[in-house]
Amino acid sequence: MQTKTILLNDIDYITRNDKAIVRLFGTDPETSENVIAYDSNFLPYMYVLPLDLDECLAQLRELNLDNLELESKNDIGVEKEFIRITLNHPQEVPKIRDTIRDLDDVREIREYDIPFYRRYLIDKQITPRNLIKLNGHLVDREVYDDINIDKDVILFKLDEDPVDTHKTINRNRILSFDIEVYNAEGMPDAEVDPIIMMSLSGNYGYNKVLSTKKSEREFVETVESERDMLQRFVEIVKQENPDILVGYNSDNFDLPYIKKRADVLKVKLKLGIDNSTIKFMKRGFNNAGVIRGRTHVDLYLLIRQYMRLERYTLEKVYEELFNEEKIDVPGDKIYQYWDSDDERLEELFDYSMDDAVTTTMIGDKITPLTIAQSRLVGQPLFDIARMTTGQMIEWYLMLKAYEKNNIVPNKPTNTEYNERRLSKKNEGGYVKEPEKGLFEHIAYLDFKSLYPSIIIAQNISPDTITDGEGLSEDEYYTCPENDYKFRKEPKGFIPSIIGNILDERQRIKKLMKEETVPEQKKAYDFEQQGLKRLANSMYGVYGYSRFRWYKKECGAAITAWGREYIQDAMKKSEEYGFKPIYADTDGFYATYIGKLE
DNA sequence: GTGAACCGGGG
DNA sequence: GTGTACGGTTCAC
Numbered sequence: 001m002q003t004k005t006i007l008l009n010d011i012d013y014i015t016r017n018d019k020a021i022v023r024l025f026g027t028d029p030e031t032s033e034n035v036i037a038y039d040s041n042f043l044p045y046m047y048v049l050p051l052d053l054d055e056c057l058a059q060l061r062e063l064n065l066d067n068l069e070l071e072s073k074n075d076i077g078v079e080k081e082f083i084r085i086t087l088n089h090p091q092e093v094p095k096i097r098d099t100i101r102d103l104d105d106v107r108e109i110r111e112y113d114i115p116f117y118r119r120y121l122i123d124k125q126i127t128p129r130n131l132i133k134l135n136g137h138l139v140d141r142e143v144y145d146d147i148n149i150d151k152d153v154i155l156f157k158l159d160e161d162p163v164d165t166h167k168t169i170n171r172n173r174i175l176s177f178d179i180e181v182y183n184a185e186g187m188p189d190a191e192v193d194p195i196i197m198m199s200l201s202g203n204y205g206y207n208k209v210l211s212t213k214k215s216e217r218e219f220v221e222t223v224e225s226e227r228d229m230l231q232r233f234v235e236i237v238k239q240e241n242p243d244i245l246v247g248y249n250s251d252n253f254d255l256p257y258i259k260k261r262a263d264v265l266k267v268k269l270k271l272g273i274d275n276s277t278i279k280f281m282k283r284g285f286n287n288a289g290v291i292r293g294r295t296h297v298d299l300y301l302l303i304r305q306y307m308r309l310e311r312y313t314l315e316k317v318y319e320e321l322f323n324e325e326k327i328d329v330p331g332d333k334i335y336q337y338w339d340s341d342d343e344r345l346e347e348l349f350d351y352s353m354d355d356a357v358t359t360t361m362i363g364d365k366i367t368p369l370t371i372a373q374s375r376l377v378g379q380p381l382f383d384i385a386r387m388t389t390g391q392m393i394e395w396y397l398m399l400k401a402y403e404k405n406n407i408v409p410n411k412p413t414n415t416e417y418n419e420r421r422l423s424k425k426n427e428g429g430y431v432k433e434p435e436k437g438l439f440e441h442i443a444y445l446d447f448k449s450l451y452p453s454i455i456i457a458q459n460i461s462p463d464t465i466t467d468g469e470g471l472s473e474d475e476y477y478t479c480p481e482n483d484y485k486f487r488k489e490p491k492g493f494i495p496s497i498i499g500n501i502l503d504e505r506q507r508i509k510k511l512m513k514e515e516t517v518p519e520q521k522k523a524y525d526f527e528q529q530g531l532k533r534l535a536n537s538m539y540g541v542y543g544y545s546r547f548r549w550y551k552k553e554c555g556a557a558i559t560a561w562g563r564e565y566i567q568d569a570m571k572k573s574e575e576y577g578f579k580p581i582y583a584d585t586d587g588f589y590a591t592y593i594g595k596l597e
Numbered sequence: 598g599t600g601a602a603c604c605g606g607g608g
Numbered sequence: 609g610t611g612t613a614c615g616g617t618t619c620a621c
Contacts, residue, residue: 094610
């Protein structure tokens with residue numbers, strides 16, 4: 001047996017002989033070689049909450065479901081006996097779920113909608129972007145019939161569970177790409193309009209524009225045909241082997257366009273580590289461009305999570321982040337610049353290069369936070385880069401639920417979702433409209449992480465809600481305005497997790513202060529920022545209708561206490577000679593009207 | 598007023 | 609792929 005350590009980048013599964021085999025994609029941190037590790041020892045499963053246990057078991061066995069185990073799990077504060085049904089293939093899960101749904105003694109089905117690779121990461125407790133220790137041995141490409149993979153990719157069969165070292169390396173090799181397209185007829189049509197330029201830029205000093213036209217610019221490499229350009233593009237990606245491939249709106253423009261042109265020109269785009277072509281994963285109405293084994297990040301989506309702007313054009317985003325103007329060519333005139341064959345063509349080359357360079361700069365600035373979030377939440381960077389903070393929280397909670405042997409609540413059905421949405425909207429934070437006038441001696445007072453603090457202080461959690469019966473008054477907290485009650489003991493699921501996040505953040509901040517290596521200092525900073533975002537958004541789980549842990553009462557209690565806290569603080573400030581003039585949710589401005597020295 | 602339709606980024 | 613966004617604005621009646 002051999003040991004191999006990889007920086008885990010990506011994960012999926014393949015099907016061989018009707019069985020799912022998990023593939024872990026990573027790079028050897030010392031040699032930068034690409035590694036694919038196969039694990040064929042993990043099976044999909046789901047849980048059934050029975051009405052009558054024995055009856056239920058009998059009914060399931062009748063359907064030839066024989067891999068059944070009993071497990072005691074905590075369901076929102078209550079210990080319950082569940083039947084765990086283990087299956088052979090992930091795609092059987094939704095099928096069997098639908099089959100058993102109407103059985104007389106099946107009360108509820110749980111954890112039937114967790115993608116297999118995510119289930120693997122959670123259950124094996126391994127984290128993308130960490131260094132993972134693998135025990136197993138090298139295999140030939142024939143073993144798993146993954147025969148199209150390049151010879152320089154190392155294939156490894158796991159004989160034991162992978163082990164997370166909980167360490168990482170501060171390496172973030174980013175390669176950006178961007179295309180320019182011929183567009184005499186308005187928005188280009190990939191069936192007919194060729195790609196005229198492909199630009200690439202690496203944050204380690206790599207700059208290139210591929211084109212079928214010649215240029216004086218050093219960064220331009222001229223190729224014979226559009227088809228050659230696509231092939232050269234693949235070659236460069238392979239040769240540069242970045243940790244992250246970034247684009248701007250590349251999920252919805254560049255990658256679909258490149259794929260379509262490759263189809264039209266009959267070029268095989270072997271971009272994946274396994275030499276697979278670009279694939280698209282449906283995410284709502286949009287697609288996410290998958291380059292298997294590499295991490296493709298669309299910065300457009302990321303930026304929309306990261307900052308609030310009116311418009312999110314590459315130009316506006318770059319100017320906002322770097323306070324610098326960007327080279328611009330009006331989109332609808334690109335074909336004219338291309339056809340001009342004069343100085344304007346050179347301008348177009350500059351523009352194409354600049355788009356890639358600025359994309360790299362933006363990626364360099366914001367992906368470290370996304371990497372930190374990926375490690376916190378324990379899900380792949382590709383997924384995290386396409387999640388809202390709310391979704392990150394949900395996956396983080398699902399990880400923690402597994403660790404604490406809590407069963408995960410189901411997502412609401414559409415009916416439940418609509419009911420939740422239509423039910424009277426919860427009141428928000430307290431707002432005092434600003435008083436008119438000019439004021440002197442202004443002070444601003446605010447609560448640090450008001451909502452997270454309230455959740456912890458009042459132990460607000462779906463598993464601590466009580467009607468107070470059988471408890472004495474000092475055993476629960478009572479919310480002002482609405483009388484919701486929360487048991488003081490034991491600590492609720494969500495409060496305890498927020499507590500851990502805040503403690504961890506303090507620990508990281510301390511490490512950050514003591515750290516002397518600038519790179520590591522920055523890495524700690526991103527980590528504590530990620531933790532802060534997680535804690536501050538956690539209150540949303542109670543208010544967002546699609547969340548598994550949605551609980552209207554909890555959401556209402558938090559804001560009610562919030563309103564009380566801030567108004568108390570305002571009153572208190574008046575005792576010290578302040579007069580509040582404007583307040584919003586967790587802070588207020590006050591003017592000092594007491595005696596000055 | 599209400600619900601449907603549209604929009605984002607990209608060239 | 610153990611799947612089907614989202615939130616805001618404008619339009620049509």
